[in-house]
Amino acid sequence: MKIKKKKFRILFYVSSISIILILALASNFLILHNMQVEQNVKLKQLSDFIISEKKSYLKNLIYGAIKDIELEKELLIKEKEQGITTFSSNKELQDLLKERAKYKIKNSILPDGSYIWVNKVINYDGGKDYGVRLVHPNLPQTEGMLLSTEMTDITGNFPYKEELEGVKENGEIFFEYYFKKLDTNFISRKLTFAKLYKEFDWIIASGVYLDDVNRLIEDQNAKIKAVYIKQLKFVNAIFLLGIFFAVLITYSFEKKIIRLIDFYNTEIYDKKSDFVSEKKFV
Secondary structure, three states, X not given: OOOOHHHHHHHHHHHHHHHHHHHHHHHHHHHHHHHHHHHHHHHHHHHHHHHHHHHHHHHHHHHHXXXXXXXHHHHHHHHHHOOOOOOOOHHHHHHHHHHHHHHXXXXXXXXXXXXXXXXXXXXXXXXXXXXXXXXXXXXXXHOOOEEOXXXXXXXXXXXXXXXXXXXXXXXXXXXXXXXEOOOOOOEEEEEEEEEEEOOOOEXXXXXXXXXXXXXXXXXXXXXXXHHHXXXXXXXXXXXXXXXXXXXXXXXXXXXXXXXXXXXXXXXXXXXXXXXXXXXXXX
16 A cells, blocks of 8 residues: 555654654743742742841840840949949849840840830730830830730731740740831831840840841842843743754654655555556466
């Protein structure tokens, strides 16, 4: 039976080009998917690193503030020995120490709108009037007000409750909530570290706003995306070039197969038909 070249060509090109396109698209998808995954991993690593650095900064800041209170206590005792300061009881020493600590904390100059605040715990069981705000550079007019663990931020979080439960359980806690920025009415998400100074029943805390972190991540994301787009263009160029050469090779291969078909049709099939015809007449 003669091989029909037209049908063969259609079948050959359809199957060959389909396979080429499927393989090329699959390869392109895998490359782009891996690039996207790599981009997400880099952003996650960057975010984790920044948050880790912020946490380290806050923890060192509050530990340093507590260390300053201890050093101030030693200084007061030395001042008494030198006759510079007088106090007759441990309560008077504590009162002097508290006033100096509050003054120093209130007047601390910190970068990026950061500050330290102090809440005194009155009732460790929480609830209404569980504590009092002693120092708050962002809301100085509210110093002395009573606090409640039922207070919420704009999203419904209970920051005072979370803070109190955290320091009761572990002595310190990292937590997040929404609060207004210093000297503005702009409210943003805030990461806070709080530690209990048990001797005074003080919760000493500080925080950083995370919108700055988000902006930094967005900037890095834009840079990574720019690199990603360049890589995407390069991959697509390679993809199209690969298809071009694959089609070229397929075309060349098809020509060779057609020559084989022609050879079969003329040299083998026709001679075989002539041989069969001659045999009939013998």
